[in-house]
Amino acid sequence: MNGNNPATIAPSPKKKRKNMNLAVGPWTPYWYILPAFIVMALMVFYPLAYGIYLSMTDMSLATFKNPNFIGLGNYAKLLHETAFLRTFGRTIVWTMVNVFFHVTIGLFLAVLLNRKLPGKGILRVLLIIPWAVPQYIVALTWRGMLNNQFGAINIFLQKIGFAAVPWLTNPSWTFIGAILTNIWLGFPFMMMISLGGLQSIDKEFYEAAEIDGASGIQQFRNITLPLLKPVLAPAIVLGTVWTFNMLNVILIIAGGFGNEKTQILVTEVYRLAFNFYRYGYAAAYSVVIFLILLVFGMTFMKRSQGLEEVR
Amino acid sequence: MENNQVQFRDSFKNRHFERNDSWLKIILIYLLLLVMCVVTVYPMLNILSVALRPADNLFQMNLQIVPDNYTLENFRRAIFEIDLLLWIRNSLIISILTAVIAVSFSATAGYAFSRYRFAGRKSGMMMFLVTQMFPGPMLLLPMYILLVKLGLVNQFLGLLVPYTATAVPFSVWMLKGYFDTIPKSLEESAYIDGASPLMTFYRIILPLAKPALAITFLFAFMSAWSEYIVAKVILTKPEVLTLPVGLVSMQGQFNTQWGVYSAAALITSIPVIILFISLSRYLVGGLTLGGVKG
Numbered sequence: 001m002n003g004n005n006p007a008t009i010a011p012s013p014k015k016k017r018k019n020m021n022l023a024v025g026p027w028t029p030y031w032y033i034l035p036a037f038i039v040m041a042l043m044v045f046y047p048l049a050y051g052i053y054l055s056m057t058d059m060s061l062a063t064f065k066n067p068n069f070i071g072l073g074n075y076a077k078l079l080h081e082t083a084f085l086r087t088f089g090r091t092i093v094w095t096m097v098n099v100f101f102h103v104t105i106g107l108f109l110a111v112l113l114n115r116k117l118p119g120k121g122i123l124r125v126l127l128i129i130p131w132a133v134p135q136y137i138v139a140l141t142w143r144g145m146l147n148n149q150f151g152a153i154n155i156f157l158q159k160i161g162f163a164a165v166p167w168l169t170n171p172s173w174t175f176i177g178a179i180l181t182n183i184w185l186g187f188p189f190m191m192m193i194s195l196g197g198l199q200s201i202d203k204e205f206y207e208a209a210e211i212d213g214a215s216g217i218q219q220f221r222n223i224t225l226p227l228l229k230p231v232l233a234p235a236i237v238l239g240t241v242w243t244f245n246m247l248n249v250i251l252i253i254a255g256g257f258g259n260e261k262t263q264i265l266v267t268e269v270y271r272l273a274f275n276f277y278r279y280g281y282a283a284a285y286s287v288v289i290f291l292i293l294l295v296f297g298m299t300f301m302k303r304s305q306g307l308e309e310v311r
Numbered sequence: 312m313e314n315n316q317v318q319f320r321d322s323f324k325n326r327h328f329e330r331n332d333s334w335l336k337i338i339l340i341y342l343l344l345l346v347m348c349v350v351t352v353y354p355m356l357n358i359l360s361v362a363l364r365p366a367d368n369l370f371q372m373n374l375q376i377v378p379d380n381y382t383l384e385n386f387r388r389a390i391f392e393i394d395l396l397l398w399i400r401n402s403l404i405i406s407i408l409t410a411v412i413a414v415s416f417s418a419t420a421g422y423a424f425s426r427y428r429f430a431g432r433k434s435g436m437m438m439f440l441v442t443q444m445f446p447g448p449m450l451l452l453p454m455y456i457l458l459v460k461l462g463l464v465n466q467f468l469g470l471l472v473p474y475t476a477t478a479v480p481f482s483v484w485m486l487k488g489y490f491d492t493i494p495k496s497l498e499e500s501a502y503i504d505g506a507s508p509l510m511t512f513y514r515i516i517l518p519l520a521k522p523a524l525a526i527t528f529l530f531a532f533m534s535a536w537s538e539y540i541v542a543k544v545i546l547t548k549p550e551v552l553t554l555p556v557g558l559v560s561m562q563g564q565f566n567t568q569w570g571v572y573s574a575a576a577l578i579t580s581i582p583v584i585i586l587f588i589s590l591s592r593y594l595v596g597g598l599t600l601g602g603v604k605g
Binding site for chain 1: 442559572
């Protein structure tokens, strides 16, 4: 440490900075990152590489010990399968509907909560409950509420004069039920993110806009949204990825993997691997999912400039 | 006199609400928020309702929250007749260890990303973000094979490593964002006073980052506390089951145990909800600082 003689280093800021660099060796930042990196390497990068290798083999229960290398065979088969495209389409619907409602409901509530409003602390607390309950409990609870006969939702629908909906017996309705559950589960996160972003916006912008006679909607479009973008863009990317890869809700609401019509890509991978033991093929599925998400994430971030500060 | 009253009313309104809102708008806002609150709270009330029902009355066809002849029998059975306490203990051990390790590892990594400029910094940060895009099952099978090879199946350590790995990337980003908001001049003066880099980090930066550390801890804890898929694959012996695996396993016996399940679910989610709610003030700040400063 060079701090023994402060008088000589203190005067100019330039020298101070130099001193700070001397205080650390060129390897210091790498030492700081090493523990996190080792964990990631062990549990993410090794499995990733191994998964890519698996996707080029025919590993299954029968060939577990000695899988044959078959190159891109699994991928070729996968792209010719119509079920893959159907599942992919369903995954897109699942992701878009969910993220759309997460963001709109979350943002809407955040705007309401960002006003002067007595009692908003309590309201905010009640509104984040879905986030606080563990996902599998949420899914199991909703499964109970969606029960065709005894579920609260159908009882309620019948009380207000609608017919009961076959939530758990008709695959299309099961899928819709899963979407409802997941919307309920996901909007508080977006609400908190938006609320945080809203609080960081300077009130003066709005005061100035008001003097210029801008309406509430105009203010929202021209001030709120652009200023929220750096906060919302990464949250939307993460939210999309999380939704795309959501296993728990579908798995539990649909009561396992019985019906193909309720699956999304990621549950299909699980089904192929752990129900049908087609490890190689399942690995190819997941590599494709990864590539889709990677392309999506990169383009979205680039378009919305969400990573500006990282540069 | 009348004028005074109007003035008083207006000043009351302006003090407590936005200046230009009409009463109608205020009522509408409250109404909307209340409806949403009912939507968010109802499922929890629904579990409560089922948990309070006597066993012969589990499947009743009304929307009453507190059923007639309610009973705490289901809670008693949840605590004494199933392995709930064992599952809670297992989950607590794993979740606390995960959170402690994940927070310590991500704190140093986040600090390096925030303070130092070095080769590979940007790609390192991207790397942590990209890991979020790996579909879980893609990692699950190789991870499982690795854990079998290491002899870690049915061991807490076998969950600890993957859980830490899941919690680390997000934590690194959050903490990096928070460290960015702490002025560098604080460390610089510490260096001048002769503190070593590690001392500075430990004595100055970490105490300042307490709110962010708390949030990160909560996230890591929650991710381990609620993880189901990996635990289901890795744990098979009854004595090591975690809470999620245990509770979901009751789903098979839903017809008979619906009430016990509900009681157990309430027992396990209420402490988490309370923890979350008491930290909710920090939640806004912690997320924003991480988000805005990127």
